Each structure stands twice: as structure tokens, then as C-alpha cells.
Amino acid sequence: MFPIPIERRSRAVQITYQSLIPLALIMWLLPLIAVALFSIRPLADFTSGNYWGVPSSFELFTNYSRVFFDSDMPRYMLNSVLITVPTVIGAVALSCMTGFALGIYRFRGNLLIFLMFIAGNFVPFQILMVPVRDLTVSAGLYDTKLGLVLFHIAFQTGFCTLFMRNFIRALPYALIEAARVEGVAEWRIFWFVVLPLMKPAIAALAVLIFTFIWNDYFWAIVLTQGPNAQPVTAGITAFNSQFIAQYHLMSAGSIVAAIPPVAMFFLMQRHFIAGLTLGAVK
Amino acid sequence: MTVSPALFLLPGVLFFAVYVIIPIIQSFYISAFEWNGLGELSEQGEYVGLRNYQELFTDRAFEVSLWNNVKWLVLYLLAIPAGLFIALFLNQTVAGIRIYKSLFFFPFVLSQVVVGLVFSWFYLPREGLLNAIISFFGFEPVNILGDPTLATYGIIAAGLWPQTAYCMILYLTGLNAVDPEQVEAGRLDRAKGWRMLWYVILPQLRPATFIAFVVTIIGALRSFDMISVMTNGGPFGSTRVLSFYMFEKALSEYGFRMGYGSAIAVVLFLIMLVFILYFLWTMVQDERASRN
Numbered sequence: 001m002f003p004i005p006i007e008r009r010s011r012a013v014q015i016t017y018q019s020l021i022p023l024a025l026i027m028w029l030l031p032l033i034a035v036a037l038f039s040i041r042p043l044a045d046f047t048s049g050n051y052w053g054v055p056s057s058f059e060l061f062t063n064y065s066r067v068f069f070d071s072d073m074p075r076y077m078l079n080s081v082l083i084t085v086p087t088v089i090g091a092v093a094l095s096c097m098t099g100f101a102l103g104i105y106r107f108r109g110n111l112l113i114f115l116m117f118i119a120g121n122f123v124p125f126q127i128l129m130v131p132v133r134d135l136t137v138s139a140g141l142y143d144t145k146l147g148l149v150l151f152h153i154a155f156q157t158g159f160c161t162l163f164m165r166n167f168i169r170a171l172p173y174a175l176i177e178a179a180r181v182e183g184v185a186e187w188r189i190f191w192f193v194v195l196p197l198m199k200p201a202i203a204a205l206a207v208l209i210f211t212f213i214w215n216d217y218f219w220a221i222v223l224t225q226g227p228n229a230q231p232v233t234a235g236i237t238a239f240n241s242q243f244i245a246q247y248h249l250m251s252a253g254s255i256v257a258a259i260p261p262v263a264m265f266f267l268m269q270r271h272f273i274a275g276l277t278l279g280a281v282k
Numbered sequence: 283m284t285v286s287p288a289l290f291l292l293p294g295v296l297f298f299a300v301y302v303i304i305p306i307i308q309s310f311y312i313s314a315f316e317w318n319g320l321g322e323l324s325e326q327g328e329y330v331g332l333r334n335y336q337e338l339f340t341d342r343a344f345e346v347s348l349w350n351n352v353k354w355l356v357l358y359l360l361a362i363p364a365g366l367f368i369a370l371f372l373n374q375t376v377a378g379i380r381i382y383k384s385l386f387f388f389p390f391v392l393s394q395v396v397v398g399l400v401f402s403w404f405y406l407p408r409e410g411l412l413n414a415i416i417s418f419f420g421f422e423p424v425n426i427l428g429d430p431t432l433a434t435y436g437i438i439a440a441g442l443w444p445q446t447a448y449c450m451i452l453y454l455t456g457l458n459a460v461d462p463e464q465v466e467a468g469r470l471d472r473a474k475g476w477r478m479l480w481y482v483i484l485p486q487l488r489p490a491t492f493i494a495f496v497v498t499i500i501g502a503l504r505s506f507d508m509i510s511v512m513t514n515g516g517p518f519g520s521t522r523v524l525s526f527y528m529f530e531k532a533l534s535e536y537g538f539r540m541g542y543g544s545a546i547a548v549v550l551f552l553i554m555l556v557f558i559l560y561f562l563w564t565m566v567q568d569e570r571a572s573r574n
Contacts, residue, residue: 002457002465002483006374017374021382024371028386031404031443034411038403051409094294101290113291115562120302122500122558126528126547130312130319130540131305133533154301157294186286215393217507222533233395237511240399247409250399258396265391269384272391276448277455280490 039063039251046247063252071242072227073256076235080260083145083152083231084213088206090153091160095205096198098157099164100190104176114165121158125218128155136223145229148220152213160205163278167201168194204275207268211261232257306551313544319532327541334545343519344546347527350434351503351553354523357438358445358502362494365449366487370479372450373457383454390447398511401440402427427513430520437505437512437521445501449494456490457483492564499557503550524550 006017026033037052040060050056067073102114132151133142141147171194179189220234227235236257243249265272313334317327338344372383389397404412405426413423426436460483468482484491506525513521515530522530524546532543 001373001462002460002478003370003373006376014376018376021372021376021379025382025385029389030411031400032389034404035400046409049408052411052414094297097290098294101287105287107284107287110287111566113295115566116303117298118565119558119562120298120306122496122554122561123302123306124504124525124547124550124554125506126525126543127309127551128302128305129309129529129547130532130544131308132301134319135300135305150297151301154297157298158302161294190290211391215391215395217393217395217510221510222529233393233507236395236399247403251403254396254399258392261391261393262388265388266384273387273451273455277452277490277493280452280455280493281459 035251035255038247039255041248043246043248059248063248064256066249067239067252067256071239071253072235073232073239073253075227076230076232076239077256077260079145079227079229079235080214080231080233083148084210086149087152087156087213088209090149091156091209092202092205094153094157095160095164096195096202097190098161099168100194102161102165103168103171104173104194114161117158117161121155121162129222133222143224143226143229145224148223148229148231151219151223152216156209156212160209163205163275164198164201166278167198171197200271200274203268204271204278207264207272208275210264211272214261214264309544309547309551312541313548315541317540318538319540320538330541334542337542338545338549343522343527344524346519347522347524347546348549350521350523351550353434354438354441354502354505355499357435358441358498359495361442361445361449361498362491364442364446365451365494366453368446368450369453369457373454383451387447387451390444390451392444394441394444394507395511397440397444398437398508401436401443401508402512405436428517430517433513433517433521437508440512441501441505441508445498448497452490452494453487456487460486496561500554503554503557524553 006014040058040063041055042057042059042062045051045056048056098117102110136142136147136151139147141150175193176189179193184193214231215233216231217233220231224230224234227238230238236254239253240250243253312323312327314329314331315323315327316330316334317323320326368386372379372386392400404410407413407423407425407428412426417423424432426432464482464486465478468478473482504525505523506529509515509521509523509526510529515522515526528543528546528550531539531546
């Protein structure tokens with residue numbers, strides 16, 4: 001193990017280390033802690049300039065309930081869910097198939113198609129912006145959740161295919177050979193042999209795509225406007241102009257907007273990190 | 283057998299072609315027009331050849347954006363050593379270390395919009411915590427996002443926060459897989475500290491470093507959300523980058539110049555293409571090596 005395990009060092013080093021970690025963590029999360037502290041203060045503290053002293057009253061419930069009941073925030077959150085969940089399902093479904101095709105079969109153009117998916121996944125969004133917006137407008141899908149979902153599915157298929165293909169390549173190929181010898185149809189091999197083995201990959205991709213799509217901002221402002229279809233990342237700017245300079249409410253609002261992906265991460269941590277670090281170890 | 287792969291590929295390839303591959307080609311085409319985005323390009327657009335690209339050469343805002351992209355690219359790479367440093371710091375097995383690792387990592391799952399807001403409040407001249415700390419130590423408060431010479435660095439620092447977390451998790455995973463025998467062998471050769479890190483550990487972390495490079499470079503060139511949220515390109519356009527300037531030219535109140543915007547996007551695309559081709563080349567090499 002590197003560096004040397006702390007248990008093998010002197011007692012003094014161990015104590016220093018143990019007390020250094022929480023300090024480092026507080027420093028690391030300082031900007032976020034500041035926001036959390038703002039979100040429980042009353043407005044009066046800001047007008048009187050009491051930003052960091054003891055709050056004159058404890059307004060956690062008032063502030064957060066105003067986010068939920070006095071603004072469009074719940075609608076934006078719902079939109080985010082209705083955009084994110086179908087995208088996750090769509091992108092995972094498509095990439096199970098593309099990953100299977102590229103991982104299992106040998107045919108001309110296999111590598112080329114694979115490289116196309118990877119390359120496409122890295123391009124700047126702006127090179128797609130004008131044509132995709134045009135396409136969405138002419139399909140009558142501008143400012144709809146469906147318009148965003150379709151684009152997200154298509155774009156995420158690039159990353160998901162990379163992920164799925166590499167995962168399938170690592171599966172024991174003998175299993176598929178055996179099924180073929182038995183005369184099992186190709187789609188049955190996909191459905192009954194490979195798909196059950198892909199469960200961990202599907203779980204990892206689902207949580208990753210969930211956070212990616214939930215956090216998207218660029219496409220939200222390019223393809224939608226207003227509370228009808230906009231997800232919470234775009235809605236938060238409208239929220240902030242509704243409560244301009246009311247830092248206690250703006251803070252509470254952005255914490256609410258951040259909760260779903262954070263909760264997803266903490267609940268599905270193992271899958272999330274497995275997905276994110278795929279390829280980081282040979 | 284021969285049609286099966288085609289059928290499995292069809293839906294994915296079709297979606298990807300319609301929304302990614304074809305739009306790239308279309309953007310190149312649109313960049314040769316002067317078009318406000320209304321009506322059909324073939325009817326309303328005026329063909330101008332390379333004039334949009336000529337205009338870029340004399341556009342001060344384009345030059346500023348390009349320079350800011352360079353700053354992003356160079357400074358964003360600091361996330362890699364910083365991530366490695368934190369990973370080394372946390373690579374222990376003391377009680378509760380797993381929770382610490384998660385808490386160090388979780389800024390990465392916040393959206394860039396939230397990170398942007400959190401940091402713009404952190405930087406506030408009056409209400410911000412940063413200036414509260416600075417003035418506690420007796421210095422003058424600074425208005426980072428209001429100062430054209432500092433604003434870009436302020437945004438990059440905010441961007442480094444989640445990016446460092448990402449690099450950290452890559453390295454933590456990599457460190458977990460470091461071969462203990464090699465480390466012990468290194469210790470027997472009396473390799474310690476820096477020498478051990480450089481000659482024994484880092485070579486084994488190569489795959490993690492490669493991914494960290496890829497995601498950091500792509501992330502740097504994709505920066506948009508935080509600029510939009512924190513400064514909206516200001517003050518005086520000093521924090522624009524190509525991705526943001528393109529959006530301004532094509533879709534904001536500054537005008538609907540789809541052709542000019544597309545020309546900017548093409549330049550950004552070509553810059554990224556250099557890196558993308560390098561990444562692909564490395565991946566193909568690795569794949570060939572692992573097959574033999």
C-alpha cells in the first residue's frame with residue numbers, strides 16, 4: 001500500500017492525521033457549508049449585516065417551505081424527473097444493443113462505428129446546437145420535454161456504448177459460443193445469456209446518466225423555455241430572479257435543486273464509482 | 283448471423299447519426315452562410331463563403347475568448363495533481379475513511395449551475411465568506427467576479443473544485459489496484475516518498491492518469507454553465523470562452539447570427555478534434571496491445 005499505512009507510523013503521526021482529516025474536509029466543503037448556513041437564516045440577518053454571527057432566528061422550515069410552496073420549484077423538479085428517467089431508460093436500452101453488437105460480433109466497420117460513438121461523445125455541444133435546435137423546432141418539439149429527451153438519449157448513447165461494449169468484451173466469450181453450438185437464436189442469446197450478466201453495468205450506467213442528465217444546463221436553455229418543460233437547472237435562474245438578493249431563499253433553492261443527484265450518489269455509491277472509474281484500472 | 287449485428291446497431295446508430303453526426307456536418311455548412319435562423323436556410327440564408335471565418339480574425343471578443351480557453355485548458359489540468367494529492371492523503375484505512383472519501387468526492391455530483399451559484403456567493407464582496415475570511419486577516423476585500431483581470435481565474439477555481447474530486451476518485455481506484463509486491467520490492471530497494479511515487483506508483487497509475495487527462499481536457503473546453511451563471515461572460519466580456527461566445531452570437535439578445543456562431547463552433551470543434559484524435563489513437567493502441 002502506498003503511502004505507508006498510518007497504523008505503522010508513530011502514535012503522534014496517527015493523532016495528527018486523525019485530526020487533520022476533518023479539518024481538511026471542512027476547508028474543502030467551505031463554500032457549500034456557507035450556503036447551507038445561509039439557507040437557515042432569516043432575511044433580517046442579511047439586512048442587518050449579520051452574515052456569519054449567530055442567526056437571530058432559526059428559519060430552516062420557513063425558508064425551505066417557501067421554496068416548495070411559493071415558487072415554481074416543484075414544477076421544475078418534476079420536469080427534471082420526467083426528462084431524466086426516460087432518458088436513462090432510452091440510453092441504457094439502446095446501448096445494451098449497440099454494446100452487444102460491437103462487443104460480440106466481428107464484422108467490417110466494427111471498430112470504425114465504435115470510434116464514431118466515442119468521438120461523438122467528446123465533441124463540443126456548440127457544434128450541434130444550431131442544427132439540433134432547428135431539427136427540434138421543425139419537429140414541433142421545441143419547449144417540450146420530449147424534445148430534450150430525444151436529444152439526450154441520442155447523445156448519451158455515445159458514452160453508454162463505449163461503456164457497454166467494453167463491459168461485454170470482458171465477459172467470458174465461451175458462454176456465447178456454447179449457446180451458439182446449441183443453436184440458440186442470436187436475439188435469445190442477447191436476452192437470456194448476455195443481458196442478465198450486464199446487470200451491474202446497467203445499474204452503474206443508470207446512476208451515472210441520471211446525474212449527467214439531471215445536471216444538464218446547456219441543452220435545457222437551448223431547447224426549452226419557461227416552467228412548462230424546463231428542468232430545475234434552468235429553472236433555478238428564474239427562481240433566483242424571483243427572489244433576487246434574498247440569499248437565504250436562493251441558498252435553500254439551490255440546495256433543493258442539488259438534492260436528487262446527491263441522494264442518488266450516496267444511495268448508489270458503489271455503482272456510481274464503479275461506473276465512473278471504469279478503465280481507471282487495467 | 284450477418285444481419286444480427288446490423289439489427290442490434292440500427293436504433294442506436296440511427297439516433298446518433300440524426301442528433302450528433304449529421305448536425306456536425308450541417309454546422310460546417312451553416313458556417314458558410316449569413317442566416318438569422320428564421321425560415322429555411324436555403325431561402326433566407328445568404329451564402330458568404332469563408333467571410334464568417336475572415337471576420338473572426340478581426341473580432342476582439344473572439345480573441346479574448348480564445349485566450350480564455352487557453353487559460354482554462356492549462357489551469358484546469360491542475361485538477362490532476364491536486365486530485366492525486368488528495369487521493370494519497372485519503373488512501374488509508376482508519377475508521378470512517380469511507381465516509382470522508384465520499385464527502386470529498388460529492389462536489390462532483392452537484393450540477394455546474396449549483397457549483398457556479400455556490401461560488402459566486404462565496405466570492406460576494408460584502409456577504410461572501412471568502413471576503414469575511416480575507417478581512418479577518420486584515421486584508422482589503424476583493425470583488426473577484428467584478429474584476430476583469432480576476433474573474434476568469436475565479437470561475438476556473440470554482441471549476442477545479444468538482445474536477446479535482448473527479449480526479450481524486452480515479453486515483454483512489456487506481457491506488458487500490460497498485461501491486462503490493464512491487465511496493466514492498468521498492469521499499470526493500472529503499473525507495474521512499476517522492477522516488478517511490480515517481481518510479482513505482484505513478485507508472486502503475488497510468489490508466490487513471492490517462493482518463494483524468496481526457497475528462498479534464500474535455501471538461502475545460504466544454505466550460506459553459508459556470509460562466510453563464512457566474513458572470514454571464516462579463517465584466518466587459520472578459521470571461522467569455524468560445525463555447526459561451528458562440529451561444530451569445532447565435533442565440534442570445536446579442537443577435538441571431540447562426541452562420542457566425544457556427545463558424546466559432548467549428549473552430550472550437552477543430553481544437554477539440556486534435557485532442558479527440560489523440561485519445562482515440564491511444565485507445566486503439568492500448569486495445570491492440572491488450573489483445574496480443
